[in-house]
Amino acid sequence: xxxxxxxxxxxxxxxxxxxxxxxxxxxxxxxxxxxxxxxxxxxxxxxxxxxxxxxxxxxxxxxxxxxxxxxxxxxxxxxxxxxxxxxxxxxxxxxxxxxxxxxxxxxxxxxxxxxxxxxxxxxxxxxxxxxxxxxxxxxxxxxxxxxxxxxxxxxxxxxxxxxxxxxxxxxxxxxxxxxxxxxxxxxxxxxxxxxxxxxxxxxxxxxxxxxxxxxxxxxxxxxxxxxxxxxxxxxxxxxxxxxxxxxxxxxxxxxxxxxxxxxxxxxxxxxxxxxxxxxxxxxxxxxxxxxxxxxxxxxxxxxxxxxxxxxxxxxxxxxxxxxxxxxxxxxxxxxxxxxxxxxxxxxxxxxxxxxxxxxxxxxxxxxxxxxxxxxxxxxxxxxxxxxxxxxxxxxxxxxxxxxxxxxxxxxxxxxxxxxxxxxxxxxxxxxxxxxxxxxxxxxxxxxxxxxxxxxxxxxxxxxxxxxxxxxxxxxxxxxxxxxxxx
Amino acid sequence: xxxxxxxxxxxxxxxxxxxxxxxxxxxxxxxxxxxxxxxxxxxxxxxxxxxxxxxxxxxxxxxxxxxxxxxxxxxxxxxxxxxxxxxxxxxxxxxxxxxxxxxxxxxxxxxxxxxxxxxxxxxxxxxxxxxxxxxxxxxxxxxxxxxxxxxxxxxxxxxxxxxxxxxxxxxxxxxxxxxxxxxxxxxxxxxxxxxxxxxxxxxxxxxxxxxxxxxxxxxxxxxxxxxxxxxxxxxxxxxxxxxxxxxxxxxxxxxxxxxxxxxxxxxxxxxxxxxxxxxxxxxxxxxxxxxxxxxxxxxxxxxxxxxxxxxxxxxxxxx
Numbered sequence: 001x002x003x004x005x006x007x008x009x010x011x012x013x014x015x016x017x018x019x020x021x022x023x024x025x026x027x028x029x030x031x032x033x034x035x036x037x038x039x040x041x042x043x044x045x046x047x048x049x050x051x052x053x054x055x056x057x058x059x060x061x062x063x064x065x066x067x068x069x070x071x072x073x074x075x076x077x078x079x080x081x082x083x084x085x086x087x088x089x090x091x092x093x094x095x096x097x098x099x100x101x102x103x104x105x106x107x108x109x110x111x112x113x114x115x116x117x118x119x120x121x122x123x124x125x126x127x128x129x130x131x132x133x134x135x136x137x138x139x140x141x142x143x144x145x146x147x148x149x150x151x152x153x154x155x156x157x158x159x160x161x162x163x164x165x166x167x168x169x170x171x172x173x174x175x176x177x178x179x180x181x182x183x184x185x186x187x188x189x190x191x192x193x194x195x196x197x198x199x200x201x202x203x204x205x206x207x208x209x210x211x212x213x214x215x216x217x218x219x220x221x222x223x224x225x226x227x228x229x230x231x232x233x234x235x236x237x238x239x240x241x242x243x244x245x246x247x248x249x250x251x252x253x254x255x256x257x258x259x260x261x262x263x264x265x266x267x268x269x270x271x272x273x274x275x276x277x278x279x280x281x282x283x284x285x286x287x288x289x290x291x292x293x294x295x296x297x298x299x300x301x302x303x304x305x306x307x308x309x310x311x312x313x314x315x316x317x318x319x320x321x322x323x324x325x326x327x328x329x330x331x332x333x334x335x336x337x338x339x340x341x342x343x344x345x346x347x348x349x350x351x352x353x354x355x356x357x358x359x360x361x362x363x364x365x366x367x368x369x370x371x372x373x374x375x376x377x378x379x380x381x382x383x384x385x386x387x388x389x390x391x392x393x394x395x396x397x398x399x400x401x402x403x404x405x406x407x408x409x410x411x412x413x414x415x416x417x418x419x420x421x422x423x424x425x426x427x428x429x430x431x432x433x434x435x436x437x438x439x440x441x442x443x444x445x446x447x448x449x450x451x452x453x454x455x456x457x458x459x460x461x462x463x464x465x466x467x468x469x470x471x472x473x474x475x476x477x478x479x480x481x482x483x484x485x486x
Numbered sequence: 487x488x489x490x491x492x493x494x495x496x497x498x499x500x501x502x503x504x505x506x507x508x509x510x511x512x513x514x515x516x517x518x519x520x521x522x523x524x525x526x527x528x529x530x531x532x533x534x535x536x537x538x539x540x541x542x543x544x545x546x547x548x549x550x551x552x553x554x555x556x557x558x559x560x561x562x563x564x565x566x567x568x569x570x571x572x573x574x575x576x577x578x579x580x581x582x583x584x585x586x587x588x589x590x591x592x593x594x595x596x597x598x599x600x601x602x603x604x605x606x607x608x609x610x611x612x613x614x615x616x617x618x619x620x621x622x623x624x625x626x627x628x629x630x631x632x633x634x635x636x637x638x639x640x641x642x643x644x645x646x647x648x649x650x651x652x653x654x655x656x657x658x659x660x661x662x663x664x665x666x667x668x669x670x671x672x673x674x675x676x677x678x679x680x681x682x683x684x685x686x687x688x689x690x691x692x693x694x695x696x697x698x699x700x701x702x703x704x705x706x707x708x709x710x711x712x713x714x715x716x717x718x719x720x721x722x723x724x725x726x727x728x729x730x731x732x733x734x735x736x737x738x739x740x741x742x743x744x745x746x747x748x749x750x751x752x753x754x755x756x757x758x759x760x761x762x763x764x765x766x767x768x769x770x771x772x773x774x775x776x777x778x779x780x781x782x783x784x785x786x787x788x789x790x791x792x793x794x795x796x797x798x799x800x801x802x803x804x805x
Contacts, residue, residue, distance in 0.1 A: 473791070
């Protein structure tokens with residue numbers, strides 16, 4: 001008997017009203033870019049042009065930073081924490097009210113499956129605003145020191161893998177702590193940030209508190225290096241993170257960086273195999289593997305490796321790859337042609353270096369950017385695919401014999417963002433979690449996120465934490481000399 | 487012989503022997519690496535002189551070892567080897583060990599005070615007060631080892647059936663530029679928080695005022711701090727700092743001692759530290775300027791936070 005076929009179950013696009021072109025959101029208004037340059041954003045699943053977007057020049061960035069400064073000195077800076085909190089609560093509610101619209105727009109612009117944008121991205125974005133709303137008038141209870149004050153104008157640059165969610169991670173704590181922001185969304189996924197600007201208008205957030213400048217790397221650089229920016233918050237590649245760190249050297253600007261990862265997902269021989277297989281799939285194929293904390297290196301204990309890989313492959317044959325708007329789709333489109341090219345290059349290199357490549361049979365759409373779920377077995381530590389971040393649906397399988405070896409292999413990377421441990425033995429989980437040099441460790445689960453839970457990396461995975469009480473640190477200045485200098 | 491006669495050397499200020507008086511035994515100041523006291527592998531030393539006091543000019547105090555880039559690299563190797571064991575000790579044990587350092591320092595108050603007085607040009611009474619403050623600072627940090635996790639960590643009330651806990655962990659090996667002016671209190675104020683958190687440190691001592699640092703190293707060596715947890719190199723800050731800042735096996739960098747150091751631009755060091763995204767503690771000051779802060783103020787937790795990582799562990803809850 002053949003595989004069961006599902007009838008298409010597409011989510012309606014009718015809820016989204018795309019404008020043919022979008023300006024910049026500065027000082028509470030839509031303003032044309034001074035350079036007048038525009039670029040298009042497309043649906044990665046179909047290559048259909050969705051809208052034209054303004055490219056902010058250095059002059060536009062300057063205007064946005066000034067608007068943010070004005071708001072900081074003006075109404076926002078004078079506002080009580082309780083009132084700031086109310087604005088954040090309003091924003092959280094509007095995100096919930098417009099959840100379906102945001103989810104469809106996110107899926108159109110990003111290519112991720114609607115079930116993920118609907119069930120993960122948008123609810124978590126709302127939750128981040130709710131969580132931080134409550135902090136706005138309670139900062140002196142956060143244990144950071146007496147009399148926390150805003151840092152000032154914050155320049156924020158976010159990636160394309162979770163466009164709305166990363167916006168929420170950046171904007172909510174900044175506003176809760178009394179800062180104003182200029183945010184640059186990624187050039188391939190600007191649309192939900194622009195819809196968020198409308199949400200700020202609906203919430204009647206004072207002008208200039210949130211400014212959105214669209215553009216590519218040049219716009220981001222102008223923002224990071226603008227002398228009127230007091231703090232930089234960046235999520236993206238380690239390479240760009242290092243450039244930012246260098247450009248901020250010698251200045252008094254503060255920075256938080258959430259950078260790359262090459263997470264080990266460690267499966268011991270006593271792990272519940274079915275659950276572990278689900279965790280492996282979720283670890284690397286969630287969001288097409290476009291996740292900095294993706295479990296891209298499977299470390300499986302040698303005596304169960306064959307069985308785990310066999311059951312993993314069988315599970316992968318049931319993954320549905322295709323139309324992201326279809327509610328049954330598990331794996332959507334690769335976000336851009338450039339990213340697809342990078343995934344292809346690294347995968348070809350994996351084969352060339354001697355690893356064995358496998359993908360389930362699946363028919364990929366003819367238009368758009370697609371890459372099948374891919375598993376490499378026989379991977380060695382020195383292989384490029386075991387060292388470099390692929391940022392796509394590509395899993396490398398390595399084996400180990402002892403817990404010590406698992407830990408040594410897991411830690412053998414310049415990154416230190418996340419890791420997974422699968423075992424029924426509690427004492428072993430706690431030991432392994434202690435040994436791992438990673439900011440987030442998921443034991444018998446993977447890729448879980450929550451606004452109350454700090455997230456961020458060791459080593460070259462970045463500086464600082466986002467979320468929870470820890471995440472507030474990046475957005476407050478403290479009275480009294482030394483505390484401020486760090 | 488002529489140098490002793492004309493320059494009246496030694497931190498205790500003892501002069502040449504005459505009939506009925508005792509010829510003092512001078513101290514040789516060395517590096518402290520991996521629990522041992524080597525001279526610099528380079529074989530170099532440099533002249534350390536006192537702060538000018540009254541109408542007297544600076545007087546010769548000692549020939550300190552002039553540490554090299556290789557000494558710094560050796561110290562990083564020693565620190566990396568020692569760090570996991572130090573971090574794995576119980577917080578209670580680390581607190582006991584750090585308190586023991588304070589005990590040993592207290593017993594050496596006279597020597598430390600004489601060295602601080604000579605280095606910083608302080609009156610004996612003032613120098614003793616500074617040493618007292620430095621001892622008290624060790625005691626303050628000794629009491630933090632077993633409280634950091636509770637104060638900086640905690641349980642996260644996530645919206646799902648998970649046990650989710652965050653706890654601080656040491657970042658690893660910390661490179662420290664010791665303050666140039668405050669030769670002991672400043673030094674203790676930057677070393678103790680890093681060590682308290684479970685890190686190992688490699689310290690470039692104050693260039694002009696290194697002698698109290700070497701005596702502190704002797705206190706560390708005779709307390710229960712494992713060899714390699716604190717490593718101390720004397721020499722030219724401008725020569726040692728770039729090696730620390732660019733070393734791939736150093737996880738964090740405290741630039742306190744960039745303020746007032748000859749030939750040191752902290753922006754350059756911070757740029758070098760970006761190569762492996764070291765955590766950087768910038769020197770105090772406004773604009774591009776670096777100044778030495780008031781080390782007598784209660785430190786707060788900012789300095790220890792900067793050399794800690796937060797690890798968050800998720801586990802499902804269910805029957």
